[in-house]
Amino acid sequence: MSVWDDLVGQDEVVAVLREAARAAHAGATAGMTNAWLITGPPGSGRSTAAVAFAAALLCEDLVDPGCGRCEACRSVRAGSSPDVTVVSPAGAYYRVEPMRELVARAAWAPSGGRWQVIVCEDTDRMRGPDLRWAAANVLLKAVEEPTARTVWVLCAPSTSSEDVLPTIRSRCRHVGLRTPSTSAVAELLVRRDGVDPSMATFAARASQGHIGRARRLATDEQARIRRRDVLALPTSIAGVGEAILAAESLVSAAKVEATELSEVRDAAETLALRQAFGMEERRRAPTGAAGALRDLEAEQKRRGTRVQRDALDLALLDLLGFYRDVLVVALGADVELVNAELADAVRRLARTSTPESVLGRVDAVGACRAAIASNVAPLLAVEAMVLALRTG
Amino acid sequence: MSTKGRCAVKIRVERDVLAEAVAWAARSLPHRPPMPALAGLLLVGEPGRVEISAFDFEVSGRVEVAADVVDPGRVLVSGRLLADITRSLPAKPVDLGVEGTKVTLSCGSARFVLATLPLDEYPTLPVMPTSSGSVAGEVFAAAVGQVVVAAGRDDTLPVMTAVRLEFTEDLLTMAATDRYRLAVRELSWNPEQAGLEAAALVPARTLAEVAKSLATTEKVTVALSLGTAGDGIIGFEGAGRRTTTRLLDGEFPKYRSLLPTEASSVARVDTQVLVEAVRRVALVAERNTPARLTFTDGEVRIEARSGDDAAGTESVPGSLEGDDIEIAFNPGYLVDGLTALASPVSRLAFTASGKPALISAAGADDHGSTIGDGQYQYLLMPVRVSV
Numbered sequence: 130m131s132v133w134d135d136l137v138g139q140d141e142v143v144a145v146l147r148e149a150a151r152a153a154h155a156g157a158t159a160g161m162t163n164a165w166l167i168t169g170p171p172g173s174g175r176s177t178a179a180v181a182f183a184a185a186l187l188c189e190d191l192v193d194p195g196c197g198r199c200e201a202c203r204s205v206r207a208g209s210s211p212d213v214t215v216v217s218p219a220g221a222y223y224r225v226e227p228m229r230e231l232v233a234r235a236a237w238a239p240s241g242g243r244w245q246v247i248v249c250e251d252t253d254r255m256r257g258p259d260l261r262w263a264a265a266n267v268l269l270k271a272v273e274e275p276t277a278r279t280v281w282v283l284c285a286p287s288t289s290s291e292d293v294l295p296t297i298r299s300r301c302r303h304v305g306l307r308t309p310s311t312s313a314v315a316e317l318l319v320r321r322d323g324v325d326p327s328m329a330t331f332a333a334r335a336s337q338g339h340i341g342r343a344r345r346l347a348t349d350e351q352a353r354i355r356r357r358d359v360l361a362l363p364t365s366i367a368g369v370g371e372a373i374l375a376a377e378s379l380v381s382a383a384k385v386e387a388t389e390l391s392e393v394r395d396a397a398e399t400l401a402l403r404q405a406f407g408m409e410e411r412r413r414a415p416t417g418a419a420g421a422l423r424d425l426e427a428e429q430k431r432r433g434t435r436v437q438r439d440a441l442d443l444a445l446l447d448l449l450g451f452y453r454d455v456l457v458v459a460l461g462a463d464v465e466l467v468n469a470e471l472a473d474a475v476r477r478l479a480r481t482s483t484p485e486s487v488l489g490r491v492d493a494v495g496a497c498r499a500a501i502a503s504n505v506a507p508l509l510a511v512e513a514m515v516l517a518l519r520t521g
Numbered sequence: 522m523s524t525k526g527r528c529a530v531k532i533r534v535e536r537d538v539l540a541e542a543v544a545w546a547a548r549s550l551p552h553r554p555p556m557p558a559l560a561g562l563l564l565v566g567e568p569g570r571v572e573i574s575a576f577d578f579e580v581s582g583r584v585e586v587a588a589d590v591v592d593p594g595r596v597l598v599s600g601r602l603l604a605d606i607t608r609s610l611p612a613k614p615v616d617l618g619v620e621g622t623k624v625t626l627s628c629g630s631a632r633f634v635l636a637t638l639p640l641d642e643y644p645t646l647p648v649m650p651t652s653s654g655s656v657a658g659e660v661f662a663a664a665v666g667q668v669v670v671a672a673g674r675d676d677t678l679p680v681m682t683a684v685r686l687e688f689t690e691d692l693l694t695m696a697a698t699d700r701y702r703l704a705v706r707e708l709s710w711n712p713e714q715a716g717l718e719a720a721a722l723v724p725a726r727t728l729a730e731v732a733k734s735l736a737t738t739e740k741v742t743v744a745l746s747l748g749t750a751g752d753g754i755i756g757f758e759g760a761g762r763r764t765t766t767r768l769l770d771g772e773f774p775k776y777r778s779l780l781p782t783e784a785s786s787v788a789r790v791d792t793q794v795l796v797e798a799v800r801r802v803a804l805v806a807e808r809n810t811p812a813r814l815t816f817t818d819g820e821v822r823i824e825a826r827s828g829d830d831a832a833g834t835e836s837v838p839g840s841l842e843g844d845d846i847e848i849a850f851n852p853g854y855l856v857d858g859l860t861a862l863a864s865p866v867s868r869l870a871f872t873a874s875g876k877p878a879l880i881s882a883a884g885a886d887d888h889g890s891t892i893g894d895g896q897y898q899y900l901l902m903p904v905r906v907s908v
Contacts, residue, residue: 200645208556209644211578211767229676236679237579238722238753238768240647267677276770405560407599407635415601421553421560 132181132188132195132202135321136174137340138313142167142304146178150185150194153244162302163275165282166252166293169306172339175284176215176250178306180205182282183213183246201241211240217250220431221438221504222257223264232271235279245279252285253292258504265294273300308338311465318347337450337467342443351389355382359444360451363490364474366519376515380508383441391436395429441507442498445514449494455479456487481520493517530594530619532566534586536628539615540607542573542584545734545762547604549575549582558642562600564617566590574646575600580727581647583763597638598624606633647765649756650746653688653719654712658759662736664695664706665728667861667897672725673699680771683722686755688745690717696776697725702854703776703900704861710743721745721755722769731766735759780900781879784870786843788816789883792867796859798823798835803852805831811849811904816841816871825852848874849906858899877902 133143153161165182167175184205185195196202204210214234216227231247239245249255255265272281281301285292288303314333317340318324324332324347332347335356345352359379366372402425406418414422450467457464458479466472479487497514501507546562554560555578563574571588574581596619606626607615613629619637626633665684673681678700687694693710696703735741738759745755756765798821803812806825815822821839826832848871859867864882871878880899 204644207642209558209642211644211647233676233679233682236769236771238770240753240767270677278770401557402554402560404636405554405557405599405638407602415599415605417550417552417601424553 130197132184132197132206134197135177135317136181137317138309139174139178139306142178142306145304146182147185147193147195150182150188151192153186154188154191154194163277163280164272164301165280166288166298166301166303167282167284167306168287168292168303170286170308170338172336172341172343173306173308174340175306176248178304179248179250179282179284180213180215183210183248183280186244186246186280187212187241212243212245213248214246215248215250218254218435219428221254221435223255225263225267228264228267232267235271235281236276237279238276239278243278246282247279248282248284250284252283252294252297255294256291262294265297269294269296272297309340310338314338314340314343318344322348324348331470334465334467334469335447335450337446339443339446352386355386355444356447358382359447360468360471360474362448362515363451363455363518364478364520366515368519369516372515372519373512376508376512379444379515380441380511383444383507384437386444387433387437387440390440391429391433395433398425398429438501438507441501441511445494445498445501449491451475452487452491452494455482456484456491459484459487478520490518530564530566530596530617531591532564532571532588532617533591534571534588534615534617536607536610536612536615538586538588540610542586543604543607546573546575546582546584547600548730548734549577549580549764550600551577556642558597558638558644560600561597561638561643562603563595563597563643563646565595566593566617568593576644576646578644578767579724580764580766583646583649585761585763594619595640596624597640597643598635599638602635606635647754649758649763649765650744650754652713652742652758653717653745654693654710654714655740655742656693656708656710658735658738658741660708661741662732663863664693664708665732667706667863668695668697668704669725669729670697670857670861671699671702671704671899672697675699679769680722680773682725683769683771683773684725684728685720685722685773685776686743686745687720688712688717688743690715693743696773698774698776701851701902702858703779704858704898705776705780705900706897719745720773722771722773723755724766724769727764727766731757731764734764735762738762779877780898781870781872781877784843784872784879786816786841786846786871788821788839788841788869788871790821790837790839790867790869792859792862792865794837795821795839795867796856798837799852799856799859802833802835803856805833806852809851811906812852812855813847813849813906815845815847816869817845846871846874848878849904850878850901851904854901858901861899862897874903875905 136143149161167178169175184202187201187205188194188196189199189201190196205213216231235247237245256262275281283301288298311333315329318329319326322344328347332343335346336343362375366375402422406415408414408418454466454468454475455478458475459482493514497510500510551559559577565572568590570585572583572585574583610628610631615628618625622637624635624637668684672684681699684695684697690712692707694707696705742758753768754765755768756763799812802823802825805827806812807827810827812823812825818841820836822836824834858880862882866883868881868883869878877900880901
């Protein structure tokens, strides 16, 4: 199975990356670049594309790199290749100190003699809460003048100056992923995760092309129930009291979702690290273990905050999808609904709203997302939004 | 590979030998493992010997010791725990055995059971390149110690954190600089490849540690991988201990042209006396304020001050050929160079007070600025002082 197979509906990007990897193997300089920027909406497969590209650059198949079978491909995908580093912000933002370490690492020669690849996910998170690009500025020089065999692959939602530092963007070759189509996502869920086709279609449509979200919706009933509850909100809030209660349940549902996601991953990581230090049976911690465990715990805590925020954002995206459907119906457009199974509720709301009022609600959701992204207390932001969404 | 790992490995090894090997290999264990498997030590038992390895994606350490291996095989165990245990075992032979996912370790009446870590998650260890040549451990350690003092510590200038090693058929040259000083040492060595002409940038911190740990071995083998297939690592081996480290890529400053070939004045001073005087006078200097040195025939006057409040001066005897000169240095950097020199008398060569000074050993034949075997040169930038 080739490394490109998990990248669905992105034929153009695959062609570009594949060609670059081929050129890199052939020693040609024309087709290859040392700094790349992969953009695309969340869930479209930015990191997947970056890792596939890294595997192809190190692949032992020189003619059609990215075989997915050789030792190099296997170790890159398993995260055990010394020549590939994937970094993501531990918390809501990248911190400066790990970036310095990354710059030092970028100067290493590739141990396999070919390439060293450094993948940075979510460059939009290199901008701190103070709106300054402190973390990105540390990387700037290393990305501008990478050593001959170091390849940077940066991932961002878009090329806008809010998502990537403009001076970094201008040094990178850009490839843009599109939102994968419903059918492409559904097909992947069936093929890779063994999901039933009708469930796969529902999940692909409901997630609006977010592959990770689609997989969760398809495989986790609790996630589906929570989504249904979120989508019941627009038609059930007439008064202020109801609205405030709905806001609270929306925020707490996101919290539950985040906790579920974090708990499983955190526990697995902690267990693996404890085992690696030989601490499984309540044994006294050997030298150095306590520090490593403390670090992991701190990182998990920071990540927990981010996961919670992301979960709430996904719920807000679901709401946006619903209002989008309402607008589609209100305008009489002949487009497929994201929430086909809620067609009745959508039509009901469309009958009682004007396109202007629906757009006002869409704006309210957008304002809420922006507020949360800039560190406003989630409950306050959601309350403000829900009051604007009232139908009464 | 994983099925092989599950076979019943059985090894008997002397306690001291095992403890020493494990402790040495454990030094290459990452403090913050980038993946859990890297917190493990890999033990590979083959007839007559056992090999213990650690890897942190940058540096790998492998040590081989003689052992009675009944059943060969490989196993990955928690490195820190194994190091803690072997350190405290009684002085008796140690029996290591693997049963299923457990490692048993018995020594005298002590018995430990450890869990194995999954072997298939462990990365492939870098292969030691073929030997390029060798040098005596003591000589190697001394030379490395002399140049690493000048290496930079700022990670945002990665090339400066390296020592450049240059290999030719006659000489092994080491150079390091942090832009304020440059240290160069040449030594003769025993190359094993004809027509060798190669260079490598080795992380200074790793090189210093490796050289120190090999200082007592008779022969250190240096192995640089050449060609395109894997010129990213360098290996050092001595007494069954092998270390490989990633090299740095990048352009090292063209330092040879920086070394002045002529001097307008040359001073000779007793090294120890000068070092002590500079240290004393520097006590009053604030951080990063320079010490000013005035060389006249028969005397070196050292001055430092912080603001208008504190000042220190001291004079030490010294000879001078050529023009009198007044020059200021960062006292810490000056002491670093003089100490690394390891020579009773220092030779300081100047061209002008705004130009770098060249410090070298004042030997009987006084090599001056042509470096040759055993020669050490420390080029130090002066600090511009107002007034």
